[in-house]
Amino acid sequence: MKLTILGVLILIFGAFAISRAALRFRGREISLANAIFWITIWIVIMIAILFPDTTVELARVIGIGRGTDSAFLISILLLFYLVFRIYVKMDNVDKDVTELSKKISQEFHMQNKDKKP
Amino acid sequence: MQDKKIFIVIPAYNEEKKIGSVIESLQKEGYSDILVINDGSTDRTEEVARENGAEVLNMIINRGQGAALSLGIDYLKKTCNPDIIVTFDADGQHRPEDIASLMAPILENKVDIAIGSRFLEKKSKIPPFRKIILKGGIIFTRFVSQIKISDTHNGFRALGKKAIDSIQITQRGMEHSSEIIDEIRRKELVFKEVPVEILYTDYSKVKGQKNSNFVKIGLKVILKKLA
Numbered sequence: 001m002k003l004t005i006l007g008v009l010i011l012i013f014g015a016f017a018i019s020r021a022a023l024r025f026r027g028r029e030i031s032l033a034n035a036i037f038w039i040t041i042w043i044v045i046m047i048a049i050l051f052p053d054t055t056v057e058l059a060r061v062i063g064i065g066r067g068t069d070s071a072f073l074i075s076i077l078l079l080f081y082l083v084f085r086i087y088v089k090m091d092n093v094d095k096d097v098t099e100l101s102k103k104i105s106q107e108f109h110m111q112n113k114d115k116k117p
Numbered sequence: 118m119q120d121k122k123i124f125i126v127i128p129a130y131n132e133e134k135k136i137g138s139v140i141e142s143l144q145k146e147g148y149s150d151i152l153v154i155n156d157g158s159t160d161r162t163e164e165v166a167r168e169n170g171a172e173v174l175n176m177i178i179n180r181g182q183g184a185a186l187s188l189g190i191d192y193l194k195k196t197c198n199p200d201i202i203v204t205f206d207a208d209g210q211h212r213p214e215d216i217a218s219l220m221a222p223i224l225e226n227k228v229d230i231a232i233g234s235r236f237l238e239k240k241s242k243i244p245p246f247r248k249i250i251l252k253g254g255i256i257f258t259r260f261v262s263q264i265k266i267s268d269t270h271n272g273f274r275a276l277g278k279k280a281i282d283s284i285q286i287t288q289r290g291m292e293h294s295s296e297i298i299d300e301i302r303r304k305e306l307v308f309k310e311v312p313v314e315i316l317y318t319d320y321s322k323v324k325g326q327k328n329s330n331f332v333k334i335g336l337k338v339i340l341k342k343l344a
Contacts, residue, residue, distance in 0.1 A: 033263065098180050098289045102188045109174045109192070 007049045014042040014049075121200040121224065124150045124193050125216075127171070128185035129207035133161040135320065136207050140169040143205070146213040152193065153207070154185040162207075182272070183293025187286035194281060202276045208320060211273045215313040222309045223277040229306040230280040232266070233273030233313035244317060254295075264302050266310065270294045273313050280306055 003011075018039050025035035048055045125148050129136050140151055153166040157179030166173045174192055176185055186204055193199045201220055205211050215233065222228045235243060236251075243251070254269045272294065276284065283304040288296045301308050 094289070095287065098184045101177050101180050102184060102191065105174065105176045105188060106192050106195075108177070110196075 003049070010049050011046055014046045017042045122150070122197060123148065123201045123203065123220070124152060124197065124199045125203045125205050126152050126154065126186060126189035126193070127205050127207045128154045128156055128182045128189065129158065129162050129166065130156040130179060130182075130185075131158045131160045131162060132207040133158070133165050135209045136162055137165045137169045139205070139207055139209055140166060140171050143213045143216075144170065146216065148203075148213065148216065150197075152189050154189045156180060156182070156185040181289040181293075182291055183286050183296070184289035186293060190276070190281060190284075190286070199281060200278060202281055204272055204274045204276070206272050209318065210315050212314055212316065215273070215311075216275070219273065219275045219311045219313065222311070223275055227307070228309045229277045230284075230301060230308045231275045231311050232268070232308060233271045234266075234268035234310040235271060235313060235315045236267045237310060237312035238314075243315070247317075264298050266298060268310065269298060271313070271315070273315075 021035050021038040021042075025032065125143055127136070127139065132139075136153065140153070143151055149170075151171040153162075153171045153173045155163045155166065155173050155175045157176050163173050163175060174189065176188060190202055193202060201223055203216055203219065205213075205216075211233070219231050219233055222231050251268070251270060255266065257269075259265060270291070274297070280301075283306065284297060284300045286293045286296060286300075300306070
């Protein structure tokens with residue numbers, strides 16, 4: 001078994017992601033189903049890194065012939081990750097706008113209510 | 118019941134045609150503390166609600182039903198110290214007659230929150246396709262929130278003091294319904310489903326949630342879990 005630098009980095013990140021999912025579950029931030037989902041995903045990825053033959057076998061079963069196609073796969077995963085990050089940022093901005101609207105609406109209402117005879 | 122402070126919160130967006138009769142029907146049932154959250158309507162919702170005797174809190178821009186509800190609950194919490202808050206739809210889908218049975222388990226101190234369910238008794242004439250979508254939503258919620266509930270997306274609820282103080286609504290759109298179920302689990306609130314009748318009229322079918330919206334809601338719930 002020969003590990004590349006990328007493989008080692010993914011393994012480290014995978015271990016970190018699994019511990020994070022477990023901690024978030026323990027802190028009741030995510031449900032059991034979510035924790036199992038993420039931990040399974042990362043275990044599968046780590047198995048693929050540690051035992052590359054399993055992916056070759058999988059590629060053969062699915063019908064992807066060449067290993068170089070992995071470059072495309074990584075690109076797609078990277079894009080997916082970037083889109084997800086943009087979604088999270090956009091969602092945060094959206095939440096801020098909602099909080100501001102609520103705060104302004106409430107203050108405005110209370111001021112006007114006080115003014116009424 | 119008389120000594121309890123009961124408030125009805127109605128989120129409303131462009132409901133000038135229905136809001137007046139909805140307020141009137143609530144008043145006829147004896148509910149006078151009605152707060153309409155006018156969610157950035159561009160029609161006469163505000164004027165009609167005021168003319169009919171409701172307090173109107175204007176959201177400065179349209180932010181969705183979840184945001185409107187959370188604003189209403191926050192405002193009442195700060196200013197009125199409510200014992201029970203009932204959330205009620207503005208399009209005439211809910212029956213004021215059902216409020217008493219919805220509040221009963223809270224008044225008896227048996228539960229923290231009561232949720233209306235159109236599936237416990239088969240009174241509501243639910244359009245077939247809507248029924249399939251709603252059932253899908255229920256299975257989805259059962260998986261995601263791990264709570265067994267017969268009607269996830271019912272906006273007819275009664276919140277007791279503990280629920281008012283602890284439930285945090287952060288989802289501004291219709292996905293707040295799933296969030297409330299999540300909050301019940303997370304805050305370990307005691308809940309009960311109470312049978313209610315949902316009146317499907319041509320108006321409410323046009324004004325209410327579109328069936329295609331449920332896909333969007335599901336995606337938002339998943340993305341929120343991942344984020």
